[in-house]
Each structure stands twice: as structure tokens, then as C-alpha cells.
Amino acid sequence: MGEQQQQEPLLEVEQCVTSIPEDHEATCWGCGLRLVFSSYSPVYKCGWCGAVTQSNQTSRKPDTVCFSHWRRFRDGFFVTVLVLFMLFVICGGVWAVYPVVFSISIFCGIFHCTVAALLSIFTIASYCLASFRSAGTPAGIRWGSYPMVGKNYLENYTFCTYCSKPKPPRAHHCRSCKTCVVDMDHHCPFIGNCVGASNHRAFVIFLISVVTSCSYAAIMTIYASYHIWPPLVFPNVSSYGQMGSKKVLMEIITSVASSAFFLSARGIILVYLAFASLSVNAGIAVLLCQQLSLIYEGNTYLSHISSPTDIHGERGSRNLVRFFGCPYPLSRLLLGYTNTGKLQDNSGSKLL
Incomplete structure (x- = not known):
């Protein structure tokens, strides 16, 4: 009896390890490898190439002609x-x-x-x-097959359902320009273009x-x-001392008008x-x-x-200095000044 009680838990463990539902299997769009999950997840990341996939992503139809x-x-x-x-x-x-x-x-x-x-x-x-x-515009990159895609080659890349191409991190698809834009800030209609990295x-x-x-x-x-x-004409200027502030203001506005x-x-x-x-x-x-x-x-x-x-x-x-591309002496001066201020703040906080 003691041996049978010890074997029953082992059989249950083996069943839990080997029984994996087919719904929890997916294919990575980046390298094409088959992924298996212990539980369902709508968004998953490939352990080989690093591509991020949504389980319900499908290619979207292009915008209408009127739009x-x-x-x-x-x-x-x-x-x-x-x-x-x-x-x-x-x-x-x-x-x-x-x-x-x-x-x-x-x-x-x-x-x-x-x-x-x-x-x-x-x-x-x-x-x-x-x-x-x-x-x-994002640079062309190889994807879709395991031999072409190396380890962490598509780290944090997502798949653009409009372009049907890989989309790098911090990139967004613009439906006006009909392309993905790296570091897209917004689409400005006053310049007729997106505001992005370039x-x-x-x-x-x-x-x-x-x-x-x-x-x-x-x-x-x-x-x-x-x-x-x-020239402004003020007919009642002699009686301004006897008038209220509102009447004086109205008199000035009337004269200017x-x-x-x-x-x-x-x-x-x-x-x-x-x-x-x-x-x-x-x-x-x-x-x-x-x-x-x-x-x-x-x-x-x-x-x-x-x-x-x-x-x-x-x-x-340093983000502003890097963004505007300041010359090295000026950037060193600005960054040195800000770092000095931070050190003074930290020393003051330690004293408190």
C-alpha cells in the first residue's frame, strides 16, 4: 500500500508536464520558430530573436480612397x-x-x-x-526565417499590420504618410509631414x-x-478727476476706436x-x-x-545637448554645470 501511494503523485506530475494544449502553441513572425507556452498569453516575446508578437495580429486592409x-x-x-x-x-x-x-x-x-x-x-x-x-523610415531588416535571424536580432521589434513589415522599438505607423516612422513624435499637418528621428x-x-x-x-x-x-481726442479731459475709473476707461476706449x-x-x-x-x-x-x-x-x-x-x-x-548637437566645448560646459548642481543637491540632501 505504501508503494502505491508514492507512485500516484508521480503519475500526476508526469501528466502535468507532458499534456500541453495546442491553443498555447504559436509561431514567431520574426524567426519562424514554434513557441510553446504553459498558459495562454495575448502578447508574447520570442526567446531567440526577441520579437514581440500579438496572438491576434492580422494584416489590416489599406485605408479607403476617401480617407x-x-x-x-x-x-x-x-x-x-x-x-x-x-x-x-x-x-x-x-x-x-x-x-x-x-x-x-x-x-x-x-x-x-x-x-x-x-x-x-x-x-x-x-x-x-x-x-x-x-x-x-526604418531600415530594411531580415526576418521570417530562423537561419537568417540571429540571437536577439529583433529585440523588442513588433510587427506592423499596415506595412506587413518589422517595426523597431519607439516606431509608429503614420496613416497619413503610409509608412512607419522611427521615434515618431506626431504628424504635423502644417508641414505636411511626420516629425520623427530625421x-x-x-x-x-x-x-x-x-x-x-x-x-x-x-x-x-x-x-x-x-x-x-x-491723434487721439479727449473732449472731457478736464472732468476726468470727477469721473469714475470705469467712465474714464470707456472714454479712452471710445477715443481710440x-x-x-x-x-x-x-x-x-x-x-x-x-x-x-x-x-x-x-x-x-x-x-x-x-x-x-x-x-x-x-x-x-x-x-x-x-x-x-x-x-x-x-x-x-544631456538630452537637450545631444538633441541639438552642441559643440563639444559647449556641451562639456553645460553638462559640467548641471552635474555640479546635482552634486550640490545630493550633498545638501545628505546633510539634511
Whole structure:
């Protein structure tokens, strides 16, 4: 009886080890090896090549013709609006501002014309780089067969169901550009292109140049508007001491509004350019701050949206230095300064 009781558990163990359901078997798309799992999992990673597979992944149908045309029309519309606005600011600013600037002195006019030309060239050049440069298409890689794929050759690669090709880590498929983009940040309709590993720096430099140019345009248009604005008339100026603050404010607004009817065409263009430059500057400045904060964190916008709590890289100023490609002396100075600050913070925390 004692021997039979000892053999029964052994038989149960053998059955648990050898009985594996067929539903828990799968084939890796990266190397083609057959994988066996002890329990069902919708996502699994190959132990040989490192490719990540979803058990329900199937090739997806391409987008419809209407959807593709709509994306193309949307990008073309936004690109046209942005290009026309930049040309209007440049041409309208030169026509409206610089007669006032040249009336001060010839040197002042030549100086501001040079500044405007440099800002315009820099802004248009950075826009062209961000718009026409490839965002970063993944390089071709061998996959699908065990003899071709080596150990950890496809580490953390996933399979793009739109392209039916391997997709490297931190890459996303853009349905507007119809391709996968490495380190994709987002698809910007204003440049008609994705923002990825190859043109991300050009896009951020374009934002910086837009903020600088709009700030300069706003200052110059406000200055020129002040010089050509019709004289203000305050009929009740002698009784302002007896009036309340609200009535005084309404009197000033009424006087400014009435004098605005006598503005020339140049004055109307100046007022519009001032408001347009300030509003565009505010919006682009917010986008620029968001981009710089994500670069500082070593993250992209899409990765931040998909997993806001995950840390994809090390935070620090070294990400900004590496992103902009600063020269070695400047990068050494900046990184040395930040490391000194960190050491001081750590020493202070230890003392506390």
C-alpha cells in the first residue's frame, strides 16, 4: 500500500508536464520558430530573436480612397495657410513698417532690413527642412526565417499590420504618410509631414525661429503703429478727476476706436500684423515649451500619450545637448554645470 501511494503523485506530475494544449502553441513572425507556452498569453516575446508578437495580429486592409484623399487635402490646406501667412507677414511687414523705420535714419532702416531678411531666410529654410526631409523610415531588416535571424536580432521589434513589415522599438505607423516612422513624435499637418528621428531637430528649430520672428514682428508693428496712429481726442479731459475709473476707461476706449476710423491702409495692416504675430507667438510658444520638456525627459509625444507614467529614458539636460548637437566645448560646459548642481543637491540632501 505504501508503494502505491508514492507512485500516484508521480503519475500526476508526469501528466502535468507532458499534456500541453495546442491553443498555447504559436509561431514567431520574426524567426519562424514554434513557441510553446504553459498558459495562454495575448502578447508574447520570442526567446531567440526577441520579437514581440500579438496572438491576434492580422494584416489590416489599406485605408479607403476617401480617407487618403481627406488626409492629403487637410495637409495641403494647412500647408497653404501657413505658407501664405509667412509670406504675408514678411511682405506686409516690409511694406508697412520700414517706411517708418527709414524715416528715423538710414542706418536704422538698413539694420532692421538685415535682421528681417536673416529671420525670414532662417525660418523658411528650417520649414523646408522639416517639411521635405524624410521623418525617418526604418531600415530594411531580415526576418521570417530562423537561419537568417540571429540571437536577439529583433529585440523588442513588433510587427506592423499596415506595412506587413518589422517595426523597431519607439516606431509608429503614420496613416497619413503610409509608412512607419522611427521615434515618431506626431504628424504635423502644417508641414505636411511626420516629425520623427530625421527631422525632429529641424522642426524644433523652426518653432524657435517662428517664436523669434513673431516677437520681432510684433515689436516692430506696434512701434510703427504708434508713430502713424491718428491723434487721439479727449473732449472731457478736464472732468476726468470727477469721473469714475470705469467712465474714464470707456472714454479712452471710445477715443481710440474713433481715431481708428481714420487709419490708412498701412495702419490697418500694421494693427492686423501686431495682433496676428502676438496670437501666433503665444500658440507656438506653448508648443515649443511642450517639445522641449519632452526632449528633456527623453520622450516623444506619442509615447507620452500612450504611456504617460512610464519612463522611457533618463531625464536631464544631456538630452537637450545631444538633441541639438552642441559643440563639444559647449556641451562639456553645460553638462559640467548641471552635474555640479546635482552634486550640490545630493550633498545638501545628505546633510539634511
